[in-house]
Amino acid sequence: MTASSKTPGCSTTHGAASGAGALDAPGEGLDRRGFLRAVVGASALPALAVAGTSASARDEQASPAGASPCDIIDVNVHLSRWPSRRLPGDDTATLVERLRARGVVQAWAATFDGLLHKDLGAANARLAEECRRHGTGMLVPVGVVNPAAPDWEEDLRRCAEVLHTPAVRLYPGYHGYKLTDPAFARFLRLAADRRLVVQLAVVMEDERMMHPLMRVEPVETGPLLELLGQVPRLRLVLLNALRTLRGKALADLLGAGDVYVEISMLETVGGVATLLGQAPLGRVLFGSHAPCFYFESALLKLRESPLSDSQLRAIRSENARGLLRLS
Secondary structure (H helix, E strand, O other), rough: OOOOOOOOOOOOOOOOOOOOOOOOOOOOOOOHHHHHHHHHHOOOOHHHHHHHHHOOOOEEEEEOOOOOOOEEEEEEEOOOOOOOOOOOOOHHHHHHHHEEEEEEEEEEEEEEEHHHHHHHHHHHHHHHHHHHHHHOOOOOEEEEEEOOOOOOHHHHHHHOOOOOEEEEEEHHHHHHOOOOOHHHHHHHHHHHOOOOEEEEEEEOEEEEEOOOOOOOOOOOOOHHHHHHOOOOEEEEEEOOOOOOHHHHHHHHHEEEEEEEEEOOOOHHHHHHHHHHOOOOOHEEEEEOOEEEHHHHHHHHHHOOOOOHHHHHHHHHHHHHHHHHHOO
């Protein structure tokens, strides 16, 4: 299937969409029924037939130069291979082509190698090289640091001084530490001192999809409330958090510091509008969790909520652009 080069509209109105064509032009009035039809239709296409999963990455198209209302900055993307199965789009060149063809002008990308590989320095170096080779300015490398590892301070230094990553990503569930660990608090202070954006993955996949030997519980975010007061310059992005973090717990975290959330795991119809009742507009970012999730899923979350043009622009790109500008 060839991705459409047509720049989709930004309308939030729902329209008819069916079959694989809905995937080719996700911006053309894709509603929930149309999205489901598109997923089913796409599963039969050889180009997407990758054994072991039905997840994929799909995005909208725009030019990196000059931000239009339809530009997208995706703050939650991964390169390399998921440890337990292949994903459509886990080849960097393919993922970049799909992202660019669907309107993503910037994607903040970490590496799946950061979950289980011991040598994070080498994993981060490979990530930076992949971003240089394939991203042509679109892929922003996000280094992975494990505060439970004995050499994590050096990994953090290399991210900031050698690889020049504007952000770093943490996976406490996979690296085996709690947010009450003193090393985690020290990491937050050092990252804030270096003006790095910190991204913390609360979960990575639905428990029903987990390999029996990789059962990973969601990160308990409660300790962040106290830590945020101790590191006032910290800018923290919670990834994949809205499946488990909501209501008062979410509002308390957002009110405790410079904390942001992205929408990839936000559920329920009209979920973004509901989220904006709990979170300031300026703290909500666009994230797709590609290639684990279909990109259209994130886009649909915007389309099925009654959002104004200014709200759409803020979530799709302006909030992330302002956050990265501070790095």
